[in-house]
Amino acid sequence: MSFNIKAILFLIFLLSFQGLFFSPIQAALPCECLEDRILTLTDPPMAGYDILLLQERLAELTYYHGPLNGIYSVELAKAVASFQEENQLEVDGEVGPSTWAALAGETMPAAGDEKRKGPQGEITIEVDTYSRVLTLYVDGKVFKRYPVAIGKPSTKSPVGEWAIISKSKDWGDGFGTRWLGLNVPWGIYGIHGTNKSWSIGRAESQGCIRMYNRDVEELYELVPLKTRVKIIGQRLPVKVNRPLKPGQMGLSVMQLQDNLLKIGIESGYRDARYGETTEAAVRELEAQFQLKLDGIADWNVLYLLDLPG
Missing domain, CATH: 2.40.440.10 (L,D-transpeptidase catalytic domain-like)
Structure with a gap:
């Protein structure tokens, strides 16, 4: 099965489930990890973060002595060819799966013989x-x-x-x-x-x-x-400029969950999903301030939590 088909099937899988663990997504845009392109000389030259990684790795192994600028230059292609020749690879100056694997082999820790018992x-x-x-x-x-x-x-x-x-x-x-x-x-x-x-x-x-x-x-x-x-890790605060309600997802919902927790109201997992636990937390806040008990984070709730921009 090709990778593209697997990615499509994964999206279908995500969209097929509801609830705490299997919620629908608003927009399943794949991270760029999905791309692992072949690096080669082109006109204009290829550029990108993957090329910078290649330059850094070849510099660590003393094959490359040029600038670390993320550009696939003639000098970099020559360094790749030298590495390929010394590692019994096809010498073509291109970086694909076999060359990446060889580059990784320099630092890959050896697997131990001991198998760990499952927890x-x-x-x-x-x-x-x-x-x-x-x-x-x-x-x-x-x-x-x-x-x-x-x-x-x-x-x-x-x-x-x-x-x-x-x-x-x-x-x-x-x-x-x-x-x-x-x-x-x-x-x-x-x-x-x-x-x-x-x-x-x-x-x-x-x-x-x-x-x-x-x-x-x-x-x-x-x-x-x-x-x-x-x-x-670090996550920049998000200002919420519209009411939120059960069923919604995204960073605004996660910020709502964060701010509820800050005032001592447990809102469940910080999973960016406005589910039953988040709705119950909003109802608790509404009860404390004698607001309408509907579980919706309207403007009253947002201002109490210092969420609007």
Whole structure:
């Protein structure tokens, strides 16, 4: 099955379910992780962040000594060809899956012989974008920690509380060997492997959480569907300039959930979905201030929570 078909089937899967974990999405725009293009000499020259990653990696391996500018130049193509020749690859100056894999092989940790016993209990995941570490918890206790790559500053990883809603193997070269899809309502995000293993520990992705392939393969076997995933990090406040009501989704809803929690009203998971728990939290606020008990975040509720711009 081609990657494009898998992506389409994933969108259909998302749209097929309602409720806490399987809510419909407003616009499932895939993150740019979906693209893993072939890099080659062109006129005008190719440019982009993936080329900058290539330059940095070849510079680390002492093949490239030119500027780190994200442009696929003749000098960079020569460095690629030198690397390919020394690593018994086809020498064509182009960077595709085989060359990326060889570049990754320099830093890929060796897989251990020991197989880890699966955890028993409630499993949750926390991704700390400050330390760039994914922690697997069982019944609230640390089971294992993994290094990860997170979204770069221009394409931040989605801070919030999500759930794993799909598991798949071999989505495509850019995704490594495993994919764990998250129910972020404004795009396709997930936890996956990588063919650029040296990016682990950096802010280098288009928003997804990258892991070493051996680590994501282990995690894939340990976590079931509906596992909760909390992503911790900086998220700029959002001003809400329209009333909100049950069934809506997006950053405005997440800000509503945040501000309810700030005043001590539990609104459930910070998942950007105006579900039953968020509606109940709004009703609690309405009751405290003797407002109409309808569970709708109208202008009265928004002003009480200091949400309007």
